[in-house]
Amino acid sequence: MPVPDPSDVPAVHREVRLAARPERELTERHFAVCEAPVPRPVPGQVLVRTRVMAVTAAMRTQLTGVRLPMPSFVPGEALWGSAVGEVVAAPGGGFTPGELVHHPYGWREFAVVEEGRVRRLAPDALPSLAAHLSQGATAWGALRRAAGVRPGDTVFVSGAAGGVGSLAGQLARRLGARRVVGSTSSERKASRLRAELGYDDTIVRGAGPIEEQLRRAAPDGIDVLLDTVGGEQLAAALAVARPDARFALVGALSSQLGEGGGAVAPVELDAGLIITRRVALRGFGLYAHPDLAEEWTGEFGRGLRDGSLVFPHTLLKGIEQVPRALCELVQGRHIGAVLVEL
Known part of the structure; x- marks a missing residue:
């Protein structure tokens, strides 16, 4: 330059x-x-x-x-x-x-x-x-540090076609996930998620109750949630969570992109399920991980050059x-x- x-x-x-x-x-x-x-x-x-x-x-x-x-x-x-x-x-x-x-x-x-x-x-x-x-650093940090994806995990990513989610499916695979499910707003996007971006199955908002679609896509339940949406999708993920599931919460698109751009994504969570299934819910933000940018840049650069990431x-x-x-x-x-x- x-x-x-x-x-x-x-x-x-x-x-x-x-x-x-x-x-x-x-x-x-x-x-x-x-x-x-x-x-x-x-x-x-x-x-x-x-x-x-x-x-x-x-x-x-x-x-x-x-x-x-x-x-x-x-x-x-x-x-x-x-x-x-x-x-x-x-x-x-x-x-x-x-x-x-x-x-x-x-x-x-x-x-x-x-x-x-x-x-x-x-x-x-x-x-x-x-x-x-x-926005891959957020996806990488949330999956690797906050949720600790392990080989064999089933991972659900809400808002899978966004800046975080479009990389999260690929990264969950990179970390050893056995099955990756993502939600999005249209079948057009869902098709690309399945064909190109690491997702085994998809949930389409408006195509039926989210929980029913998630149970179909992940019949054995989920081990990890990377949540960019909140709202109904967070509640559905809890309903199908396996024991010791780990949830990483990074956004609230259900409010951010809703009418009026409100700041709150109201959702009722079943405290009994959180306790009995020992579900860990953890918020994740890059501001708390200043060392992550260098780590992510190295990982991303290798993946882009060898074709394992897009x-x-x-x-x-x-x-x-x-x-x-x-x-x-x-x-x-x-x-x-x-x-x-x-």
């Missing part, structure tokens, strides 16, 4: 702002692509030119303004999220122009970031910049496509990660 010339930095750049909070269906009208002065870094900061950014389901909830364990987006201000770019300027000397980095301020062409929030990326670690924005994703081009990218993700139009190349 050529070293950026600071003299090439424009005076203004484009960023995507929240124009209005959505009350019901999310549309591109809720966003505005605006010009703004390119920010200037001071010692302790770096200026990064964003190359690729990700949109995720959690962003739908952050648009609403409800109380969350993370900050909500603010009308009139630029949004943020995971991105990969190159350092343009680093007056503090902690980084070198031209270095490839991960940073948390996507949704803009240039970003000033505190040095402590920038993570160096090895240029040859993965075959593409986009691969650095996979990275399902959609890549749109141009910052003006960012609102569309999030809207299409919320509508469930894609399989895997949804990314935008700036």
Whole structure:
């Protein structure tokens, strides 16, 4: 990658702002692509030119303004999220122009970031910049560390066509699972999960009661749940859990992508089943595992290069496509990660 010339930095750049909070269906009208002065870094900061950014389901909830364990987006201000770019300027000397980095301020062409929030990326670690924005680290950590998948396990992944789930089926296999079942929103997606992404069977939301479908797909019960959805699917998984099952909870799509983007996914869990079957429920978040990024990058890079892993994703081009990218993700139009190349 050529070293950026600071003299090439424009005076203004484009960023995507929240124009209005959505009350019901999310549309591109809720966003505005605006010009703004390119920010200037001071010692302790770096200026990064964003190359690729990700949109995720959690962003739908952050648009609403409800109380969350993370900050909500603010009308009139630029949004943020995971991105990969190159350092343009680093007056503090902690980084070198031209270095490839991960940073948390996507949704803009240039970003000033505190040095402590920038993570160096090895240029040859993965075959593409986009691969650095996979959500596979969450799937890998949840299956390996939180749930501890063992050879012979039956694994159920809810939301299997999303950024986490589209890699989780493959990774469960990699860790020795005997049978892998995933849920999704359409038969079109279910067919691809079975054909390409490591799933033996699938459950389609709306095709009948989730618990009945899961009992058919996993007649001997499940040993592991990787849950990105919550709600009815979490309750169904508990109903068919085998003794000493391990549940890793990483998301709540049933609320994040629901009408109004509410923050709560109400579900009643049978405490008697949890106790008598000794089911372990554990939340998992990458923020608590800072060492996992390097471990995952090594595993992912090997898998992509030898063909044992694939990275399902959609890549749109141009910052003006960012609102569309999030809207299409919320509508469930894609399989895997949804990314935008700036």
